[in-house]
Amino acid sequence: MNRDVRAAGRGPTGPIPVSAGIGLRSVHHESLVRERPAVGWIEAHTENYFHDGGPQLIALERARTLYPLSLHGVGLGLGSVAPIDREHLGRVKRAIDRFEPALVSEHACWGKSGGEHFNDLLPLPQTEEALRHLASRVREVQDVLGRQILVENLSSYLAFTSSQLTEWEFLSALVEESGCGLLVDVNNIFVNSVNLSIDPQRYIAGLPPAAVQEIHLAGHLRKQVGQRVLLIDDHGSAVCPDVWRLFEAALRRFGPVPTLIEWDTDVPALDVLVAEAALADQYLERARELAA
Amino acid sequence: MNSPPEPTNLAALQARFAAALRGPGREGETADPALIAGIVDDGLAPVARLNLYRNNTRAMFVGALERGFPVIARRVGDGYFHRLAAEYRDAHPSRSGDLHCIGGNFPAWLAVRLAGTEYGWLADLARLEWACEEVLVAADVPAISIEALGGVAPEVLPGVRIRLQPALRCVSSAYPVWSVWRANQPDQPGDAIAADRGAEHVVVTRADDRPVLHLRPEAELHFVAALSAGADLQDALENSSLPVESLSQALAWLFQNGLVVALEAPVPGEKE
Numbered sequence: 001m002n003r004d005v006r007a008a009g010r011g012p013t014g015p016i017p018v019s020a021g022i023g024l025r026s027v028h029h030e031s032l033v034r035e036r037p038a039v040g041w042i043e044a045h046t047e048n049y050f051h052d053g054g055p056q057l058i059a060l061e062r063a064r065t066l067y068p069l070s071l072h073g074v075g076l077g078l079g080s081v082a083p084i085d086r087e088h089l090g091r092v093k094r095a096i097d098r099f100e101p102a103l104v105s106e107h108a109c110w111g112k113s114g115g116e117h118f119n120d121l122l123p124l125p126q127t128e129e130a131l132r133h134l135a136s137r138v139r140e141v142q143d144v145l146g147r148q149i150l151v152e153n154l155s156s157y158l159a160f161t162s163s164q165l166t167e168w169e170f171l172s173a174l175v176e177e178s179g180c181g182l183l184v185d186v187n188n189i190f191v192n193s194v195n196l197s198i199d200p201q202r203y204i205a206g207l208p209p210a211a212v213q214e215i216h217l218a219g220h221l222r223k224q225v226g227q228r229v230l231l232i233d234d235h236g237s238a239v240c241p242d243v244w245r246l247f248e249a250a251l252r253r254f255g256p257v258p259t260l261i262e263w264d265t266d267v268p269a270l271d272v273l274v275a276e277a278a279l280a281d282q283y284l285e286r287a288r289e290l291a292a
Numbered sequence: 293m294n295s296p297p298e299p300t301n302l303a304a305l306q307a308r309f310a311a312a313l314r315g316p317g318r319e320g321e322t323a324d325p326a327l328i329a330g331i332v333d334d335g336l337a338p339v340a341r342l343n344l345y346r347n348n349t350r351a352m353f354v355g356a357l358e359r360g361f362p363v364i365a366r367r368v369g370d371g372y373f374h375r376l377a378a379e380y381r382d383a384h385p386s387r388s389g390d391l392h393c394i395g396g397n398f399p400a401w402l403a404v405r406l407a408g409t410e411y412g413w414l415a416d417l418a419r420l421e422w423a424c425e426e427v428l429v430a431a432d433v434p435a436i437s438i439e440a441l442g443g444v445a446p447e448v449l450p451g452v453r454i455r456l457q458p459a460l461r462c463v464s465s466a467y468p469v470w471s472v473w474r475a476n477q478p479d480q481p482g483d484a485i486a487a488d489r490g491a492e493h494v495v496v497t498r499a500d501d502r503p504v505l506h507l508r509p510e511a512e513l514h515f516v517a518a519l520s521a522g523a524d525l526q527d528a529l530e531n532s533s534l535p536v537e538s539l540s541q542a543l544a545w546l547f548q549n550g551l552v553v554a555l556e557a558p559v560p561g562e563k564e
Contacts, residue, residue: 050390052429054498055428080306114311115385157344158332197334227335
């Protein structure tokens with residue numbers, strides 16, 4: 001299957017182009033529509049736009065007439081042992097019906113236990129049991145939504161001794177068992193390479209290129225914790241040189257892929273995001289030339 | 293004699309991890325030996341790694357609550373607000389993957405928590421702030437004009453249900469919550485408002501991307517609240533003590549503000 005065929009939806013403004021897009025944040029709703037910057041597409045957090053009505057929804061209605069749209073969920077907690085919240089999933093489906101995104105994604109994480117939701121992306125052990133569980137949940141969600149979803153690799157601050165697989169083996173097997181696509185967050189791979197002492201090049205080399213339909217790029221924070229440096233995945237700064245280099249390696253492995261600039265804390269003016277996207281486009285252009 | 297076995301199945305692992313995230317105690321005190329034994333050290337103690345998640349989930353909750361109740365946070369100050377938020381989280385942990393929901397129980401919880409103190413009135417302010425949150429995500433429904441009333445036969449008028457916008461909430465308080473809310477908007481200096489200034493009754497609606505607060509007479513607020521809850525015109529009038537002579541003015545206000553979305557005629561025989 002080629003990438004365009006696998007893309008489950010085409011959206012009102014077409015499929016997600018193989019170019020750089022930006023994460024839509026509410027502080028940019030007005031400036032995006034007013035300035036109409038030259039970015040290829042936008043991605044919105046599903047949970048910010050899945051309520052009954054209101055200004056957020058109106059803003060996304062407007063934005064999606066200008067740009068191809070991807071919806072990115074942060075609240076389903078696919079890997080939680082607790083049952084999928086059907087009300088939440090119903091709202092996700094309603095948002096998909098309303099906004100007709102070309103791509104829909106979620107995370108390889110869990111978030112709920114004992115009735116409490118932690119509203120965070122919590123790490124799973126890479127065990128056979130967790131793999132079977134996550135794959136069944138992804139299938140369940142895909143059945144309800146009636147479409148393929150992309151699953152994103154997580155940034156982590158810890159690893160479990162019980163893990164039997166590497167992260168890339170786990171994600172590759174998830175694709176096989178659930179039929180999902182992959183959203184590869186290159187910043188998360190770099191963050192994990194430092195936090196969990198893993199080789200980022202091996203990580204990228206171990207992922208199945210045919211499944212990769214989207215890439216995320218973002219900034220992170222260096223933090224000294226005790227005797228060790230940890231990278232905090234705060235999406236609060238520009239993409240760092242190490243992550244750009246890893247992005248280049250990812251494009252060599254996967255070919256050119258739609259790439260998103262994410263920025264969630266200390267969100268700067270829109271033109272800063274647009275400039276980051278333009279830089280990502282240059283990498284994509286070089287990758288296209290190499291692939292030709 | 294032996295340390296407890298590390299959790300090997302996913303359900304046990306998530307339950308222990310969750311307990312560590314919500315557990316009481318200071319940073320560094322998370323000490324479930326089975327959980328700790330199951331986390332790779334790699335140059336940083338598992339407890340410290342776990343604490344990153346613990347602090348992050350706590351900050352996420354407090355931050356979301358602060359965004360939902362900015363006036364309360366401003367009035368009581370960061371330190372006290374964070375203490376309240378931590379206590380509230382213990383009583384009402386998040387039940388949803390949607391962070392917007394976490395403030396729903398805060399006004400009622402605050403009413404109990406602050407009962408009998410000089411800050412008891414903050415619970416009413418919290419109700420007002422939550423009303424603002426709710427109207428911002430309520431459904432958009434087209435309004436109807438006042439001419440629609442002309443089509444209703446006078447004899448059935450008492451049984452008519454006047455359906456109001458989903459984006460409408462009524463907050464009635466013995467305290468000056470509207471004045472405090474206004475004085476503590478981001479562009480205001482936050483002047484103190486004396487709590488004994490008296491009662492205020494507020495209808496909260498939405499315009500464009502912001503909540504709009506309308507100060508209304510008490511009886512009219514109760515009338516609007518009764519309509520909003522589904523009462524027919526006669527019941528709404530009787531329950532609210534709105535003088536009949538004020539009825540047309542109250543209805544005109546609702547229509548002028550685009551708050552009426554439907555008129556439902558009574559079902560024959562439903563009302564004597």
